[in-house]
Amino acid sequence: MLKISQLTKSYDKKNIALDNLNLEIKKGELIGFIGPNGAGKTTTLKIITGIITSDKGSVEIDGHNIATDMIAAKKSFTFVPDHPEIYESISGIDYLNFIADIYDVSIEDREERIQSFSTQFQIDNALGKKINTYSHGMKQKLLITAALLPQAPLFILDEPHVGLDPHSSRVLKDLMLDHCRKGGSVLFSTHVLEVVENLCDKIAIIDKGKLIAFDTLDNISKNKDVSLEDTFLEMTDHE
Ligand SMILES: Nc1ncnc2c1ncn2[C@@H]1O[C@H](COP(=O)(O)OP(=O)(O)O)[C@@H](O)[C@H]1O
Numbered sequence: 001m002l003k004i005s006q007l008t009k010s011y012d013k014k015n016i017a018l019d020n021l022n023l024e025i026k027k028g029e030l031i032g033f034i035g036p037n038g039a040g041k042t043t044t045l046k047i048i049t050g051i052i053t054s055d056k057g058s059v060e061i062d063g064h065n066i067a068t069d070m071i072a073a074k075k076s077f078t079f080v081p082d083h084p085e086i087y088e089s090i091s092g093i094d095y096l097n098f099i100a101d102i103y104d105v106s107i108e109d110r111e112e113r114i115q116s117f118s119t120q121f122q123i124d125n126a127l128g129k130k131i132n133t134y135s136h137g138m139k140q141k142l143l144i145t146a147a148l149l150p151q152a153p154l155f156i157l158d159e160p161h162v163g164l165d166p167h168s169s170r171v172l173k174d175l176m177l178d179h180c181r182k183g184g185s186v187l188f189s190t191h192v193l194e195v196v197e198n199l200c201d202k203i204a205i206i207d208k209g210k211l212i213a214f215d216t217l218d219n220i221s222k223n224k225d226v227s228l229e230d231t232f233l234e235m236t237d238h239e
């Protein structure tokens with residue numbers, strides 16, 4: 001579903017943000033992407049989604065190269081960024097229909113999905129209002145709803161749990177699991193290790209631009225008495 005090979009990226013000559021990153025995600029897999037602040041998570045996700053380009057390496061999404069087959073690659077995923085820029089002056093429902101139009105979601109499917117996701121996130125009553133009247137959490141939930149509408153094969157989210165209340169956080173976890181059960185794949189970054197521990201098929205750990213682990217929780221914390229938190233802190237300890 002996603003194949004990243006030898007991704008390397010520097011924003012300036014002195015610092016390397018990503019160093020030869022390789023990652024492969026299969027159909028149906030739910031992958032948690034963790035790492036300290038500045039490790040390179042957002043950079044990786046921005047390269048996968050074609051927002052920025054890498055200096056070296058390649059990204060293939062559902063068989064489509066993001067650099068040479070961009071439209072097909074972009075139809076294969078949706079993305080919820082960490083600091084979303086969203087059209088403030090239109091209503092929630094207009095925004096959702098706009099996204100559904102771009103991804104060719106049929107009228108029937110979009111009605112059913114908008115109803116289902118917006119009710120679960122408890123933003124259904126706000127959809128007629130302009131987005132500039134939404135709280136941060138409501139905007140976040142609108143963006144997640146929009147990203148779920150196309151039911152694209154790969155669902156990518158950058159720190160989606162930030163700003164969500166416990167109810168919405170649970171809804172998001174269930175929707176991510178549901179997406180994978182239906183054969184889709186999910187890649188999301190987070191600092192909430194408990195979510196990763198309970199939810200993910202595999203965990204990718206990045207530190208200083210290098211992938212230092214990509215495996216199941218059991219294999220990463222070989223000793224089952226040790227929590228992911230302990231393992232993570234040990235692996236990313238620079239002292
Ligand atoms: N636009 C940018 N210009 C220069 N350096 C950047 C830029 N974005 C990120 N970086 C640097 O790249 C590294 C990785 O950042 P980022 O991918 O945002 O990490 P994370 O999402 O894991 O916190 C950091 O050292 C950060 O300072």
Ligand SMILES: [Mg+2]
Nearest residue numbers: 041042043082
């Ligand atoms: Mg980030």
